[in-house]
Amino acid sequence: MTGHFFSSQFSELIAKLEQLRLVPICDPIVQLSVEGPALPLISWLSAQTLYPKIYWHGRDRDEDIAAIGSCKSFYFADQVDDNALANIYQQQRNKTNHQDIRYYGGLAFDRSVECWPEFGRAHFILPRIELRRNGNKVRILVNLNFENNDLEDEIQAALNAIATIQKPQPLSPLNKLSLISRSDLPNYSRWKELVEQVTQANFIQSTPKVVLSRHSQIDVDDNIDPWAVLACWQGRNPNSFQFGFQFSPERAFISCSPERLYLRRQQELFTEALAGTTVRGLNPDEDNILAQALLDDCKNSHENQLVRKHIVDALTPLSQYVGADEQPKIFKLNHIQHLHRSIRAQLNPGVSDFELLRALHPTPAVGGLPRHAALNFIRQREGYARGWYAGACGYLNHHESEFSVAIRSALIEPRRINLFAGAGIVAGSNPEEEWQELENKLATVLSILIDF
Numbered sequence: 023m024t025g026h027f028f029s030s031q032f033s034e035l036i037a038k039l040e041q042l043r044l045v046p047i048c049d050p051i052v053q054l055s056v057e058g059p060a061l062p063l064i065s066w067l068s069a070q071t072l073y074p075k076i077y078w079h080g081r082d083r084d085e086d087i088a089a090i091g092s093c094k095s096f097y098f099a100d101q102v103d104d105n106a107l108a109n110i111y112q113q114q115r116n117k118t119n120h121q122d123i124r125y126y127g128g129l130a131f132d133r134s135v136e137c138w139p140e141f142g143r144a145h146f147i148l149p150r151i152e153l154r155r156n157g158n159k160v161r162i163l164v165n166l167n168f169e170n171n172d173l174e175d176e177i178q179a180a181l182n183a184i185a186t187i188q189k190p191q192p193l194s195p196l197n198k199l200s201l202i203s204r205s206d207l208p209n210y211s212r213w214k215e216l217v218e219q220v221t222q223a224n225f226i227q228s229t230p231k232v233v234l235s236r237h238s239q240i241d242v243d244d245n246i247d248p249w250a251v252l253a254c255w256q257g258r259n260p261n262s263f264q265f266g267f268q269f270s271p272e273r274a275f276i277s278c279s280p281e282r283l284y285l286r287r288q289q290e291l292f293t294e295a296l297a298g299t300t301v302r303g304l305n306p307d308e309d310n311i312l313a314q315a316l317l318d319d320c321k322n323s324h325e326n327q328l329v330r331k332h333i334v335d336a337l338t339p340l341s342q343y344v345g346a347d348e349q350p351k352i353f354k355l356n357h358i359q360h361l362h363r364s365i366r367a368q369l370n371p372g373v374s375d376f377e378l379l380r381a382l383h384p385t386p387a388v389g390g391l392p393r394h395a396a397l398n399f400i401r402q403r404e405g406y407a408r409g410w411y412a413g414a415c416g417y418l419n420h421h422e423s424e425f426s427v428a429i430r431s432a433l434i435e436p437r438r439i440n441l442f443a444g445a446g447i448v449a450g451s452n453p454e455e456e457w458q459e460l461e462n463k464l465a466t467v468l469s470i471l472i473d474f
């Protein structure tokens with residue numbers, strides 16, 4: 023064990039682990055919890071050596087978590103249907119009555135196509151060790167899985183994980199990287215063709231919206247700590263979800279996404295339509311003029327309205343009540359502002375997270391309408407596999423589950439940064455303006471990473 027930072031917490035945890043040897047264990051999944059020291063969780067996570075590493079900070083929440091290691095993982099490299107996922111999760115949930123247990127992970131944007139190695143089409147983790155901060159209180163949680171594992175082996179595995187814990191270090195300073203090359207897929211001329219195809223009268227009549235996106239592969243002169251990038255990004259857009267998944271040292275997916283897929287508290291559901299974009303002004307007056315122009319703009323209103331309608335329609339059969347803002351509000355980020363409508367629902371008894379994921383993901387804020395036709399277009403023409411970009415990332419828990427839509431995200435690899443941005447193409451979309459919208463969506467993260 024390194025240093026004395028956690029020493030009293032460690033002794034307490036080790037004592038609790040020892041006690042497990044003495045009492046009969048009733049549940050296959052056991053969670054131990056001790057109070058921990060207040061510390062910056064991203065810095066702590068960056069210093070750790072055990073994978074996977076997971077960070078999650080819900081939007082507008084005074085809670086964040088950092089997790090390392092895995093005591094059970096659900097990884098789907100190949101196609102997996104929603105019913106299978108729902109059954110697996112239901113069985114898993116029945117293995118313990120413990121209310122605090124969370125499975126962190128994500129679903130790829132499109133589970134019918136090949137996805138990034140390690141991330142898979144769906145991947146959820148019951149972490150070995152989780153630091154959960156709520157206000158200024160931190161708890162250290164340790165999970166054990168006795169289902170198919172020998173008692174002694176599992177206790178030893180937990181002790182080994184605890185022994186790897188490193189003290190938090192200050193995050194490495196973010197030196198700006200020098201750009202070696204950048205390639206965009208699709209490039210502008212292909213983008214123009216695609217936007218023209220989608221906006222053709224015949225096509226748009228049956229497929230009123232397709233969210234087209236672009237993968238920008240950026241080669242740089244040095245490696246960069248994804249956790250230092252996420253910490254900085256978080257500072258620029260505090261009113262976002264901030265999260266990261268790193269299953270191996272080679273690859274980390276980080277996101278600072280404004281968009282909630284849903285928050286479920288028991289049977290109460292909170293979701294939203296976030297679509298329609300303009301830039302921020304250079305001063306408050308200009309900013310308000312831009313916001314008003316966004317509210318008044320037909321193309322952007324239509325983009326948002328389609329998302330609202332689809333979500334309300336998708337939730338109606340699952341709910342006793344669905345309510346949505348009639349008028350959009352403005353949601354401001356560092357470089358851009360969006361149209362936003364809140365949507366609430368009271369779910370029918372027994373509606374599960376996987377029914378919600380199936381109903382909501384991908385929403386027409388990242389896929390399109392009708393879903394099937396839009397996804398087909400994207401699959402066949404966009405020219406790259408989105409992986410977890412625009413996927414659903416978050417956590418599952420008995421009482422409360424929350425997912426964000428993984429836009430404004432980056433896949434960080436050695437000397438390479440992969441950035442993603444999409445824009446809703448509807449009647450009235452102009453290829454050049456939509457291309458500029460992609461740039462605007464990348465402005466914050468690019469300004470953190472690259473020295474222009």
Ligand SMILES: C=C(O[C@H]1C=CC=C(C(=O)O)[C@@H]1O)C(=O)O
Pocket residue numbers: 233235281296297298299325360386387388429430442443444445446463
């Ligand atoms: C698909 C993305 O943004 C979506 C969310 C908000 C606004 C959007 C828009 O105005 O086009 C997009 O629907 C992205 O940032 O990659």
Ligand SMILES: [Mg+2]
Pocket residue numbers: 297298299325445446459
């Ligand atoms: Mg747009």
